[in-house]
Amino acid sequence: MNVYTISDLTKVFGERTVLDIPELEIEGERIHALLGPNGAGKTTLLNMLGFLEPPTKGQIRYRNQPVPFSEAILQILPKEVVVV
Secondary structure, eight states: OEEEEEEEEEEEETTEEEEEEEEEEEESSSOOOOOOOTTSSHHHHHHHHTTSSOOSEEEEEETTEEOOOOHHHHHHHHHHOOOO
16 A cells, blocks of 8 residues: 555745656555755655645645645644654
8 A cells, every 4th residue: 555645746945846756656564765866855855745844736645645735734644654
């Protein structure tokens, strides 16, 4: 089962697009590594997967449920998810 399913995820700071992921699935009960050069968006992606930062555009599904980046949800999910 996929813990995360990401589609058309984009994060923009100012005029700079720091993250642009068309599609990504992350399975549960596995160890994953995130590699890339400085400025590639690794920390930004981790912040979004930990529900600490909303995307500019796109959708993150957590355990097959779409995540609305609303205040109520963002108070619950970060207590359930730990990303290091």
